[in-house]
Amino acid sequence: MANPFAKSRPVHSPYAIYRAGDMTWHVCKTYKAPANEAKDQYARWFVWAKSPMTYGDFEGGDTYAAEVKRYGTLVAATPLWQEAHGTRLMPTPEEYLTETFI
Numbered sequence: 001m002a003n004p005f006a007k008s009r010p011v012h013s014p015y016a017i018y019r020a021g022d023m024t025w026h027v028c029k030t031y032k033a034p035a036n037e038a039k040d041q042y043a044r045w046f047v048w049a050k051s052p053m054t055y056g057d058f059e060g061g062d063t064y065a066a067e068v069k070r071y072g073t074l075v076a077a078t079p080l081w082q083e084a085h086g087t088r089l090m091p092t093p094e095e096y097l098t099e100t101f102i
Contacts, residue, residue: 001033001035002033003030003031003032003033003036004033004080004084005027005029005030005034005080005081005084006029006030006031007029008028008029008046009028009029010028011026011028011048011058011060012026012093012097013093013094014026014027014028014047014048014093015027015028015029015030015077015078015080015081015093016074016076016077016078016081016085016093017074017075017076017077017093017096017097018068018069018072018073018074018075019072019073019075020071020072020073022051022052023049023050023051023071023072024049024050024051025047025048025049025063025068025072026047026048026049026058026093027045027046027047027068027081028046028047028048028060029045029046030043030044030045030046030065031043031044031045031046034084034085037065041064041066042064043064043065043066044062044063044064044065045062045063045064045065045068046060046061046062047060047061047062047063047068048060049061049063074087074090075090075091075096076090076091076092076093076095076096076097077090077092077093078092078093079092
């Protein structure tokens with residue numbers, strides 16, 4: 001199966017948003033399909049991250065998917081992300097960003 005999240009998205013239109021305290025990750029690209037990602041502890045995501053250490057701005061780069069999942073809580077996701085990752089219904093990133101002005 002092809003990776004449905006291989007195409008890069010802009011920072012304010014991510015596939016998913018994870019949060020941990022004042023740390024936020026916007027997942028804008030994955031390098032592997034979810035089924036293959038689950039088998040690889042070194043699977044990477046391209047994210048835009050924001051925290052006090054970035055002075056409130058987003059910084060983009062690759063990070064391990066396992067770290068985001070371990071420390072973050074999924075707070076918004078596209079319907080396709082929800083289906084692929086078996087998550088419950090939640091707001092889309094656009095709805096979430098509109099409501100919270102992140």
